[in-house]
Amino acid sequence: MWKYYPELLERPVPRYTSYPTAADFNNDVGAAELEQALAQVKPCDDISLYAHIPYCDQICWYCGCNTGRANRTQRLNAYMAALFGEIELVARKLGHHSRVKRIAFGGGSPNAISADGFAALMDHLSDAFSLADPVKSIELDPRSFTPEWCDIIAAMQIGNVSLGVQSFDPAVQAAIGRVQPLDMVSDMIDNLRSAGVSSLNFDLMYGLPGQTEATLMETLEATLTLKPDRIALFGYAHIPTLIPRQRQIDDTILPDAKERFDMAATGYDFLIKAGYQAIGFDHFALPTDPLGRAGMSRTVRRNFQGFTDDQSDILIGLGASAISEFPGYIVQNEKNSGRYRELIAQNQLAAVGGVKRSISNQVHGVIIEEILANGEADLTPLGSVSGKAEILAPFINRGLVEIVDQRVCLHESAKPYARTIAATFDEFRKASTGTFSQAI
Numbered sequence: 001m002w003k004y005y006p007e008l009l010e011r012p013v014p015r016y017t018s019y020p021t022a023a024d025f026n027n028d029v030g031a032a033e034l035e036q037a038l039a040q041v042k043p044c045d046d047i048s049l050y051a052h053i054p055y056c057d058q059i060c061w062y063c064g065c066n067t068g069r070a071n072r073t074q075r076l077n078a079y080m081a082a083l084f085g086e087i088e089l090v091a092r093k094l095g096h097h098s099r100v101k102r103i104a105f106g107g108g109s110p111n112a113i114s115a116d117g118f119a120a121l122m123d124h125l126s127d128a129f130s131l132a133d134p135v136k137s138i139e140l141d142p143r144s145f146t147p148e149w150c151d152i153i154a155a156m157q158i159g160n161v162s163l164g165v166q167s168f169d170p171a172v173q174a175a176i177g178r179v180q181p182l183d184m185v186s187d188m189i190d191n192l193r194s195a196g197v198s199s200l201n202f203d204l205m206y207g208l209p210g211q212t213e214a215t216l217m218e219t220l221e222a223t224l225t226l227k228p229d230r231i232a233l234f235g236y237a238h239i240p241t242l243i244p245r246q247r248q249i250d251d252t253i254l255p256d257a258k259e260r261f262d263m264a265a266t267g268y269d270f271l272i273k274a275g276y277q278a279i280g281f282d283h284f285a286l287p288t289d290p291l292g293r294a295g296m297s298r299t300v301r302r303n304f305q306g307f308t309d310d311q312s313d314i315l316i317g318l319g320a321s322a323i324s325e326f327p328g329y330i331v332q333n334e335k336n337s338g339r340y341r342e343l344i345a346q347n348q349l350a351a352v353g354g355v356k357r358s359i360s361n362q363v364h365g366v367i368i369e370e371i372l373a374n375g376e377a378d379l380t381p382l383g384s385v386s387g388k389a390e391i392l393a394p395f396i397n398r399g400l401v402e403i404v405d406q407r408v409c410l411h412e413s414a415k416p417y418a419r420t421i422a423a424t425f426d427e428f429r430k431a432s433t434g435t436f437s438q439a440i
């Protein structure tokens with residue numbers, strides 16, 4: 001059972017889906033750097049693609065994603081045309097050296113577009129890139145899932161599906177503006193399994209308005225009856241100053257920090273006892289799932305999609321706001337869909353920001369990723385660890401962390417503090433707290 005040390009969770013910290021984090025991006029990096037990074041991809045490199053669909057049929061009040069209402073067909077079609085244009089442009093810059101092993105579709109909700117539109121997207125990707133029997137994954141919104149979409153999932157052999165669930169409690173669903181009954185999710189899962197989906201993920205949340213430990217447990221119990229292969233149990237980050245749609249949420253009924261901690265701890269215990277493998281600090285996977293196997297072999301990675309078994313160091317993001325990662329650069333596309341379309345219409349790469357990763361950034365990035373994904377990291381590349389032992393003393397003294405043979409090792413009880421521990425290796429975050437979310 002985790003022990004609560006509020007003093008260790010006071011400092012807001014990044015989620016570290018990249019290092020340096022998006023808060024450290026600047027405008028000195030853009031299309032020229034993306035072009036250079038694409039040209040440097042070697043024929044032997046494995047590539048992962050991510051395609052962003054920034055639309056949803058209904059917008060949830062808690063959502064921090066770059067997404068808008070899919071209520072204008074013309075706007076959606078214009079976006080898809082730009083996305084097709086970007087696919088061709090990026091593939092040309094990459095040359096013929098692509099060996100695409102993964103394709104992820106996210107957003108937003110990819111099923112905000114029509115099933116036919118999605119088939120056309122797949123056609124463009126397979127025409128433009130050399131697909132090496134890639135693992136395909138997609139995020140789906142149960143509220144807009146149709147039989148046509150089920151057919152296309154089967155036809156495209158998409159094996160990994162992630163569903164936004166958050167909570168099965170009707171009162172919590174009403175409080176977050178996302179009403180989707182258990183039956184709806186249950187029927188969808190039956191259909192997806194019949195369509196050949198072998199890895200199903202549920203996104204769940206704790207710390208939601210009106211949520212209690214008891215209602216979280218009810219959601220987890222209902223979840224187990226549906227047997228997802230993976231579960232992500234995130235803490236809700238309430239930052240209405242940055243995410244205006246969150247102003248619709250009644251912040252007087254949000255759980256406090258201790259209640260959030262207890263929910264995370266109870267959820268963790270419950271899922272471990274149910275046979276899930278803990279992945280990083282907020283993901284869980286069955287031992288039979290590729291992510292569960294990566295957890296057991298300590299080969300979990302972390303990227304913009306969260307914890308993953310994807311081992312590639314090259315992720316090419318396509319679409320408005322999509323982020324590409326290369327060893328030496330992280331590059332982000334224009335976030336505004338209209339401006340994104342204009343750039344592509346001018347035959348320009350849409351990257352407008354990012355960060356150059358120095359050797360020191362890369363070294364620190366590996367340590368941060370290893371701490372978060374696998375609970376231990378080799379500190380040898382940093383030289384002497386004596387200074388680190390001093391900085392980590394609050395965690396070492398509480399029995400959460402050890403330094404053994406130049407390796408920092410986190411105990412299971414350190415999971416809720418993993419982001420704070422990782423932040424001690426963040427070169428950009430010595431003093432500032434920035435505008436990040438609570439550490440749990």
Ligand code: SF4
Pocket residue numbers: 055056058059060063064065067107108109141164
């Ligand atoms: S469906 Fe997903 S991406 Fe769309 S608004 Fe809701 S949480 Fe955000």
